[in-house]
Amino acid sequence: MKGIRRLAQELNISIGTVSRALNGRADVSDETRRRVLEAAAEMGYVPNQAGRSLRQGSTNAVGFMIELGADINGNSDTFFMGVFDGVQAVLARHHLDLVALPCPTDENPTAYLQRMIGRRLVDGLIISATHRKDARIDLLTKARIPFVALGRSMTPGDYPWLDLDFDGVARRGVDRLVSAGHTRIAAAVPSNDINLGFVFLDGYKAALKRHGLPFDPSLVMRVPSSELGGYQLGHDILAMKNRPTAVILNYELLALGLYRQLAEAGLQAGRDLAIIGFRENPVSRFMSPRLTCFRLSLRDLGMALAESLLASMPAYADAYPLGTVQRVWPMELIPGESDGI
Amino acid sequence: MKGIRRLAQELNISIGTVSRALNGRADVSDETRRRVLEAAAEMGYVPNQAGRSLRQGSTNAVGFMIELGADINGNSDTFFMGVFDGVQAVLARHHLDLVALPCPTDENPTAYLQRMIGRRLVDGLIISATHRKDARIDLLTKARIPFVALGRSMTPGDYPWLDLDFDGVARRGVDRLVSAGHTRIAAAVPSNDINLGFVFLDGYKAALKRHGLPFDPSLVMRVPSSELGGYQLGHDILAMKNRPTAVILNYELLALGLYRQLAEAGLQAGRDLAIIGFRENPVSRFMSPRLTCFRLSLRDLGMALAESLLASMPAYADAYPLGTVQRVWPMELIPGESDGI
DNA sequence: TGTAGCGTCGTAAACGTTTACGCCAACGTT
DNA sequence: AACGTTGGCGTAAACGTTTACGACGCTACA
Numbered sequence: 226m227k228g229i230r231r232l233a234q235e236l237n238i239s240i241g242t243v244s245r246a247l248n249g250r251a252d253v254s255d256e257t258r259r260r261v262l263e264a265a266a267e268m269g270y271v272p273n274q275a276g277r278s279l280r281q282g283s284t285n286a287v288g289f290m291i292e293l294g295a296d297i298n299g300n301s302d303t304f305f306m307g308v309f310d311g312v313q314a315v316l317a318r319h320h321l322d323l324v325a326l327p328c329p330t331d332e333n334p335t336a337y338l339q340r341m342i343g344r345r346l347v348d349g350l351i352i353s354a355t356h357r358k359d360a361r362i363d364l365l366t367k368a369r370i371p372f373v374a375l376g377r378s379m380t381p382g383d384y385p386w387l388d389l390d391f392d393g394v395a396r397r398g399v400d401r402l403v404s405a406g407h408t409r410i411a412a413a414v415p416s417n418d419i420n421l422g423f424v425f426l427d428g429y430k431a432a433l434k435r436h437g438l439p440f441d442p443s444l445v446m447r448v449p450s451s452e453l454g455g456y457q458l459g460h461d462i463l464a465m466k467n468r469p470t471a472v473i474l475n476y477e478l479l480a481l482g483l484y485r486q487l488a489e490a491g492l493q494a495g496r497d498l499a500i501i502g503f504r505e506n507p508v509s510r511f512m513s514p515r516l517t518c519f520r521l522s523l524r525d526l527g528m529a530l531a532e533s534l535l536a537s538m539p540a541y542a543d544a545y546p547l548g549t550v551q552r553v554w555p556m557e558l559i560p561g562e563s564d565g566i
Numbered sequence: 567m568k569g570i571r572r573l574a575q576e577l578n579i580s581i582g583t584v585s586r587a588l589n590g591r592a593d594v595s596d597e598t599r600r601r602v603l604e605a606a607a608e609m610g611y612v613p614n615q616a617g618r619s620l621r622q623g624s625t626n627a628v629g630f631m632i633e634l635g636a637d638i639n640g641n642s643d644t645f646f647m648g649v650f651d652g653v654q655a656v657l658a659r660h661h662l663d664l665v666a667l668p669c670p671t672d673e674n675p676t677a678y679l680q681r682m683i684g685r686r687l688v689d690g691l692i693i694s695a696t697h698r699k700d701a702r703i704d705l706l707t708k709a710r711i712p713f714v715a716l717g718r719s720m721t722p723g724d725y726p727w728l729d730l731d732f733d734g735v736a737r738r739g740v741d742r743l744v745s746a747g748h749t750r751i752a753a754a755v756p757s758n759d760i761n762l763g764f765v766f767l768d769g770y771k772a773a774l775k776r777h778g779l780p781f782d783p784s785l786v787m788r789v790p791s792s793e794l795g796g797y798q799l800g801h802d803i804l805a806m807k808n809r810p811t812a813v814i815l816n817y818e819l820l821a822l823g824l825y826r827q828l829a830e831a832g833l834q835a836g837r838d839l840a841i842i843g844f845r846e847n848p849v850s851r852f853m854s855p856r857l858t859c860f861r862l863s864l865r866d867l868g869m870a871l872a873e874s875l876l877a878s879m880p881a882y883a884d885a886y887p888l889g890t891v892q893r894v895w896p897m898e899l900i901p902g903e904s905d906g907i
Numbered sequence: 908t909g910t911a912g913c914g915t916c917g918t919a920a921a922c923g924t925t926t927a928c929g930c931c932a933a934c935g936t937t
Numbered sequence: 938a939a940c941g942t943t944g945g946c947g948t949a950a951a952c953g954t955t956t957a958c959g960a961c962g963c964t965a966c967a
Contacts, residue, residue, distance in 0.1 A: 228953055239917045244955055254915060271684025275619035276953030279922045284616070286687070293651045305643050306668070310634045313670040322685070325666035327647070329654040343612025344663070346627070346687070452848045478848070485852040507793040507819070508849055511826040569923055580947045585925055593945060617923030620952045 311527020392428025459486025652868020800827025
């Protein structure tokens with residue numbers, strides 16, 4: 226005898242009553258409920274999730290898909306850890322669990338996602354690192370799985386998403402550099418088809434235009450989103466005949482490799498090249514010279530993600546009457562020394 | 567009509583036969599199997615995991631518990647990402663999925679684990695960041711859940727574990743520094759009760775003893791395992807009246823804060839203080855001066871973890887006749903400039 | 908006294924799958 | 938011709954829950 230059945234036998238009541246007591250239903254006496262909860266705690270009873278899922282067609286868990294591949298933006302040191310924490314804080318209010326679903330590097334993300342939703346091990350999903358055209362969005366929409374994307378996409382449809390303010394960051398970076406006298410400003414963008422690169426580039430172009438500066442395609446530096454990419458970025462910049470005097474970065478750890486490349490050439494950030502980094506993080510805080518970059522709260526971002534997801538899950542939507550939000554997450558500029566300003 | 571029932575109806579055969587065909591059982595004709603697989607692929611059928619789990623009492627998934635809290639050794643996204651990839655590579659051979667279980671910062675890890683195993687959403691578990699006494703190990707043992715620990719522990723029992731070679735790293739660090747003439751060598755250890763700190767310290771002491779050097783408790787620097795901890799470490803060292811000339815680190819990102827602290831004092835790693843870092847990582851590769859540290863393959867580590875876990879899962883043990891392995895994972899010294907050698 | 912309403916609880920079906928068991932036809936052997 | 942064997946398939950139970958439904962006893966009110 227196992228599970229709820231054992232509990233019921235122990236208390237000499239039916240399993241139906243036990244279930245109702247545990248689930249907080251109204252039609253059970255206070256006395257019985259007390260006895261059930263007490264016995265459950267004592268016997269360490271936890272409902273078998275498979276049984277629940279099968280019966281009610283939901284799993285009481287949501288998934289967060291992450292891609293393990295290198296060169297994926299956001300895939301840095303403690304980014305997801307911080308976001309997860311915020312997500313859980315909100316989910317806990319509804320007794321929902323979070324499972325992270327790491328997509329292997331050698332598997333197609335869409336195929337992986339399809340497997341996961343087929344298995345029905347989560348009720349809703351958060352996907353990250355959206356691509357310009359992201360088949361996962363079509364898949365989730367078609368399968369009617371509630372989801373929210375961390376990152377915009379050009380895939381049509383009015384699905385909910387949250388995204389960092391890539392164009393705002395690019396714009397403010399250019400503004401700041403222009404007002405300090407720079408006219409040749411390079412922009413680093415990812416070398417893959419991840420969508421944020423396009424958004425970043427758009428912001429960069431728009432800002433140049435507003436300042437009456439010409440757009441020079443040779444100043445768009447495509448490098449992988451990694452420390453090594455930053456190193457390569459530095460190499461590419463130094464190799465140019467008509468060097469930019471400043472560069473804005475789209476990924477937080479590019480600055481590290483770039484610093485190194487400059488150091489090897491006897492140059493220094495802020496003095497020989499103005500650098501505006503992306504997301505403030507534990508690493509950037511300890512770089513010398515201090516990196517000018519943008520701050521955001523990962524925990525708040527995670528909480529907003531979870532709220533947006535819950536808003537699109539019928540069972541929880543009434544508590545989050547947001548509709549399908551599409552929101553750009555603001556980031557605060559933290560002045561440092563790397564831009565020489 | 568849904569699921570396997572729909573598939574069976576479509577093909578005019580019984581659901582039992584469909585199930586057997588999909589699961590590769592022998593008592594089904596080649597012709598029938600072909601038709602079933604074809605129809606399943608076409609209709610996009612994926613077995614409902616809840617139904618399977620309920621019936622066969624297993625979930626075809628294993629969990630990897632990670633703790634979100636700061637100051638946990640190894641607690642960086644890129645560390646786990648690398649390990650996950652190796653784990654998945656092995657699990658895929660058995661059609662097992664990996665789910666990462668992030669324990670919220672504000673929840674007790676043991677209570678969290680208990681909830682997860684109660685829900686029975688995984689058949690086996692990998693736990694990480696083991697503490698000196700780790701209640702999770704008792705819990706898993708008592709519940710007879712197959713598991714492997716990433717990290718040793720003083721908790722008794724012969725459970726399987728894998729651990730980085732903390733004492734070996736400490737010993738080799740001291741050896742290297744002593745042969746370069748250093749006699750006052752500090753050791754950074756974590757300020758919490760995570761077990762690796764004790765192992766590291768033991769290796770440090772043993773090495774000193776073998777070289778006939780006295781053990782000076784004031785040279786044991788307890789700092790949080792974070793970049794900020796490294797900064798504090800630098801501060802503490804510089805504040806000492808009788809400064810060490812060298813320091814060995816137990817955590818990969820300590821070096822970053824330490825470098826910064828030195829830079830602010832006008833000092834430099836390798837010249838004014840010999841530093842031997844811990845794990846080579848994307849950040850350390852781009853620090854100047856180049857950090858002397860230790861290399862390991864995260865992917866291989868993940869694969870070994872998965873193999874060890876499978877070896878303790880009855881359903882897969884025959885393919886992994888290892889028994890309960892307790893293994894120290896080797897790390898290769900990568901000379902840099904930070905130790906001045 | 909009859910009855911409606913309410914609070915409490917038991918009963919049993921249902922969720923989607925796997926698998927033990929048994930049946931049937933075909934075939935080979937004696 | 939009788940019998941055993943085998944390959945292939947259908948049947949139905951079982952896994953642990955939740956929940957619609959109905960039963961029962963009690964109170965209150967007509």
